[in-house]
Amino acid sequence: MRRSCRFERYLTAFADGELPEKLNSKVETHLARCAACASELDSIRASDRILKGHGAPVVSNDKWAQFRSDLKLKLDAVDRESRRAARVREARPVHAPVRRRAYALAAACVVVLLMILTVGPLGVGPWRGGTAAANNECIVDSIESLAAGYTPMFFSSQDPEMTVIWVFSEEVEGGIRGEGPGAK
Amino acid sequence: MRTTVIGCSIALLAMLAVSTSVASPREIQIDVTSIAATTRPASASERGKAIVELDPQLGPFSKNLRALFAYDSYTFLNKDRDTVEFGDATVFNLPDHLSIEVAPEQLGRDGSDMIEMVVTLFREEPRGKGERRRRTPEREVILRTKIRLKNGGTVLLGGPPINGGVLVLALTARG
Numbered sequence: 335m336r337r338s339c340r341f342e343r344y345l346t347a348f349a350d351g352e353l354p355e356k357l358n359s360k361v362e363t364h365l366a367r368c369a370a371c372a373s374e375l376d377s378i379r380a381s382d383r384i385l386k387g388h389g390a391p392v393v394s395n396d397k398w399a400q401f402r403s404d405l406k407l408k409l410d411a412v413d414r415e416s417r418r419a420a421r422v423r424e425a426r427p428v429h430a431p432v433r434r435r436a437y438a439l440a441a442a443c444v445v446v447l448l449m450i451l452t453v454g455p456l457g458v459g460p461w462r463g464g465t466a467a468a469n470n471e472c473i474v475d476s477i478e479s480l481a482a483g484y485t486p487m488f489f490s491s492q493d494p495e496m497t498v499i500w501v502f503s504e505e506v507e508g509g510i511r512g513e514g515p516g517a518k
Numbered sequence: 519m520r521t522t523v524i525g526c527s528i529a530l531l532a533m534l535a536v537s538t539s540v541a542s543p544r545e546i547q548i549d550v551t552s553i554a555a556t557t558r559p560a561s562a563s564e565r566g567k568a569i570v571e572l573d574p575q576l577g578p579f580s581k582n583l584r585a586l587f588a589y590d591s592y593t594f595l596n597k598d599r600d601t602v603e604f605g606d607a608t609v610f611n612l613p614d615h616l617s618i619e620v621a622p623e624q625l626g627r628d629g630s631d632m633i634e635m636v637v638t639l640f641r642e643e644p645r646g647k648g649e650r651r652r653r654t655p656e657r658e659v660i661l662r663t664k665i666r667l668k669n670g671g672t673v674l675l676g677g678p679p680i681n682g683g684v685l686v687l688a689l690t691a692r693g
Contacts, residue, residue, distance in 0.1 A: 470671040473632070480659035481641070484677075488663070496582050501639065501661045501677035503684075 339364075339371050349378045472497035545603040546622050546633060546693040550610045551579070552596045555589035555676070556683030579688050582674065592686070614680040615642035617657070618687060625669065625693045632666040633691045641678065669693050 341364045347353050348361045365372050393401075472490070479486045479501055488499040553576060572580050575594035583592050595613060602608040607621035622635040639661040660678055667673055669692060676686035 469668050470673065471632070471668040472671060472673045473666040475664040475666065477661070477663040479661050484660050486661050486663070486677075491586055494582050494585055496586060496672070496674060497665075498586055498674045498676070499637075499661070499663055499665070500675070503677055503679050505679050 339368060341365075341368065341371055342374060345371060345375050345378055349375060349382060470495045470497065474499065545601050546625065546691050547599065547601050548608060548610075548620050548622075549688075549690040549692075550598045550618060550620075551576075551594070551688040551690075552598075552612055553579070553583070553676075553686040553688065554593040554595055554613075554680060554683045555583075555587060555686050556591045556593070557588075558590045579672075579674075583686070586674070587686070589683070591683075595685075612685060612687070614678070614685070616640065616660075616678055616680070616685060617642075618675070618689075620689070620691075622691065622693075627666075630666075631669045633669055633693050634664070634666050635691065636662065636664050637675065637689065638662045639675065639678065667691050 341361055344353060344357065344361050348358065353361060365375060474488045474497065477486045477488055477499065483504045485502040486499070487502065488497060490497045553573075569590070570584055571591040572583065573592055573594040576583065576592055583589075598610045600608045600610065602620065602622060604622050604624055607619050609617050609619045611617050617640045619638045619640065620635055621638075622633055624634050626632070627634060638659055640657040641660050643656045643658055661675070663675075665673060667689075670690070672688050672690040674686060674688055676684055678685045
């Protein structure tokens with residue numbers, strides 16, 4: 335691979351006489367001792383001569399009209415694409431949806447927590463007192479009295495729902511009476 | 519998106535933690551309302567009429583007392599509240615040397631919402647004259663019962679004589 339010379343980039347402008355005077359003289363000095371750059375300059379000048387010999391191509395009006403139409407279509411397509419991208423950016427700002435979703439999630443969590451605090455999860459919890467007060471279901475697994483003169487018993491009522499555990503005392507009742515506590 | 523997923527996960531875990539801690543409480547709250555029920559001699563004008571004197575403070579229990587018992591008068595004596603851990607016991611002092619001990623054992627066995635507890639009603643034995651002072655008074659067990667009460671529900675206990683009437687207790691447990 336040929337190692338490029340640092341003056342190579344000035345050769346086209348040198349051939350066209352477009353370099354400033356100071357740089358132009360430096361390139362001239364360099365060309366006197368650099369065969370590669372001199373050869374490259376010869377190639378550039380040869381290309382220029384060929385191009386100048388042929389002149390500019392003649393383009394018909396139809397070709398120009400076709401070219402303009404194609405160019406307009408392509409530019410319109412580029413514009414449409416740019417506008418679509420801008421609309422998407424406008425509709426979906428970077429942080430807004432995430433923030434909105436976070437707010438919605440936080441609100442949902444607050445609602446669920448309030449529900450838990452109000453009625454309790456699965457109907458269990460200390461907050462249940464208000465609603466469960468009417469439900470007095472009670473199962474008596476065992477009942478006994480270890481003192482003389484007392485006889486324990488229990489009964490349940492459906493309306494109102496209540497279980498009564500009673501210990502009959504000989505002192506008060508004179509024994510068990512069939513009609514229940516306090517019967518006259 | 520990742521933030522939302524992480525936030526959602528944290529919120530769900532927090533809710534799960536709250537639910538778990540609430541679903542399996544370590545302690546329950548016990549309310550004991552003491553009521554004196556008495557029967558008075560019926561006068562000629564009252565005979566045959568169901569006139570029941572009910573203390574206004576017994577409002578929440580008035581329907582139960584009227585429906586379940588046949589006493590003429592119900593007087594509110596006291597209301598006590600205590601919190602007790604499962605496996606432990608709490609004692610409420612009652613009139614006439616009576617006391618009630620509530621020992622909750624567990625809540626929600628077999629997935630039910632019932633509080634399992636042992637309730638014991640004691641009466642201090644009266645000491646005879648000249649009897650030496652005991653360091654701990656002897657108590658006789660008037661009633662011992664093991665019950666499963668609906669969480670937040672109330673059970674009525676009663677029967678021991680006090681001041682010419684009988685003692686009725688409304689015991690409410692909430693876990």
